[in-house]
Amino acid sequence: MTDHMQQPIMTVARTDVATLHEAFTVQQALDDIRSRGLGERIVYFYVVDADGALVGVVPTRRLLIAPLEQRLSEVMIRRVVTISAEATVLDALEAFAIHRLLAFPVVDRHRRILGVVDVGLFSDEVFDLTERERMGEVFEAIGFRVSQVRDVSPLRAFRFRFPWLTATIASGTVCALLVSAFEVTLAQALVLAFFLTLVLGLGESVSIQSMTVAIHALRSTRPTLRWYVSAFRRELGTALLLGAACGLTVGAVVWLWRGAAVEAVAIGSSLVLTLAAASLFGLSVPTLLHALRLDPKIAAGPVTLALADVCTIVIYFMLATALLR
Template sequence: MSETDLSNYKDDRERSESELDEGDRLKPEFVRAVLDAVEEGDAEAAYDRVEPLHPADIADLIELTPAEQRPALVDAVGSLIDGEVLSEMNDWVREALIESLDPHQVAGMAAELDTDDAVAIIGDMEEADQQAVLDALPPDDRAAIEEALSYPEESAGRLMQRELIAVPEHWTVGDVLDYLRGGDDLTSDFWEIFIVDPGHRPVGTCQLSWILRTPRIVSMTDVMKREQTLIPVDMDQEEVALRFQKYALISAAVIDAAGRLVGQITVDDIVHIISEEAGEDILRLSGAGEGDINEPIRLAVRTRLSWLIVNLATAILASAVVDMFQAQIAAFALLAVLMPIVSGMGGNAGTQTLAVVVRALATNQLTDSNTWWMVARELRIAAANGAALGTVTGIGSFLIYGNAPLSLVFAAAMVINNLAAGLGGVIVPLTLDRFRVDPAVSSAVFVTTLTDVMGFFSFLGLATLFSVSP
């Protein structure tokens, strides 16, 4: 790099960093300045401001732009929007942007990317648009992407890259070095080399650093590491992420049903998967769907409303329990004041247990071998919390109302509902998981219903049983 190029690079780098705040987010004043330039018709000024940005920051800029202003911004900085920018973009924003592009433009962008990124972009398109883009791709790229799209969504086959370095097991280190230096069409981004047998099955791996530090005459079978983590092509991406986390992997070989090497997965892809899966579980627990701020309003309303209707049905069930004790509530109105506390605290306790169990299932911490230990553990925690809350609420209600039987019933109901919350918070997600239902999707509805019903029933039932009165 010449001194001029180096100086220009430093200037661009400093300028790019000046547009970001301490959290590496685009500053509001920068976004406003770019949009003002676009609105004023000064496309050159907008382009000059955006050009030094990293592709991920350009994607952020487009996402931060109101939907009605995005077409004008894209027109102004269109040549800066390449495949890498598309791969960094939010799915909903990218889908809308791709719809406005010619299939040949999308194909050109996809051809610049690794296979996994190209698949992520093309896989989200409508079938007709998808086929148009595939038809515009070079034959080799089209064949690789079509093969990837044939695998299930969120599987290793969709996630893997075809671009890798694989060498025969009979080669020496010198053979590999000559191959790497002479192969102009080889991928330039890799951390390790895969060693394969004549059937193209991986028999070992070798880090690039080992090859650089080993004499040329040494055989690859002598320097390679034979123990490796192989990823089946149909493995779910969440399980792939767990393997990377457990074994501290940087990359891993992906194999087909015959054990042949067909691709690799690298840790940069896994970082995105871990983030996505964690966010999905949280949003599913709340019934908020994808929860993306760029999601169309109509779809967001439909997703959330469906769960709210389910919650309405469970609320009616809880109210039916209350209806059974109308006479007792009418005779002693104070029961109506205290019973929401019992159900509310039980719901909070159940949510805590549920969050712990769903996470343990997602990370493989909870398996068949320690299920009953987990149940016993959560029951002990629930009993301790219930006893503490029951003591506090019982004493508090006695000091306020001076009714000893009511205070004892209040405390006992608090203990009972906390035990129900602890048991339900474990049993419900375990049962759903056993029946192959994602526990993050519907566990919260069942646990909340359980704690509401048990809270009302235990408190009002005990008050009726012991004839609690003013």
């Protein structure tokens, strides 16, 4: 299996690439397609300039519903994810697992298209392109195959995962600096230091819960603004209830243990706000990564926790400082 994964991508790429000139109108593009005919299943039409270099891509559906007089340069998507001709089959598998596109053009260093790789080449399953949930399972299977191969190379796995962990390192440094800025507040109420870890832990737990729910939903749902607003309202309502319950419980513990009423209110109130913010990050980060065609399973955790920690520190100490004056 490993030997096959290291083969050049051009050994499996198709050469029946559907290319269209950027100066074409939609009508001219359709006429050109009819005159040439289509090869195997065509998912995307790639747009090239006068030199044959790739400049954009037009999904089939977008081409069919666009006004006939509109030019392809106005319809196409300019940001095209490509695979280098020097890439391996393993690199292509990784691209499918991360970006979740149905096909990628293989280009040379001048961005001229040499071929195309289709997701069907890497899946033994027969699937309907309209079944988004089924497609999600296909991409998950591809991702699992990539992880199996990546496991044999710790260095490559390190290079893939470590950059996202720098978000945790950066947030930890920022949190340390923020805490040092509130030395006076800590000196006034040492009990704040005792419960800081608890507040951070609760914020991280809620953010992870929201993130897990979001990632699962994104496997079978195309995110839209309406979907995001609906999901956010649901998560926010849950987070406020959790925050109120945790805030009352922890506040009571602080008051009964230390007899510090102001500090109890500060800690309890901060939990309500931090858990609400944590739910926002837990939902928003995976959604944004999905929109950018990055893998939420790898990147969402470190980024979400980093944002939740920094936000928790700011809310916790700013609220305590305001109430202790």
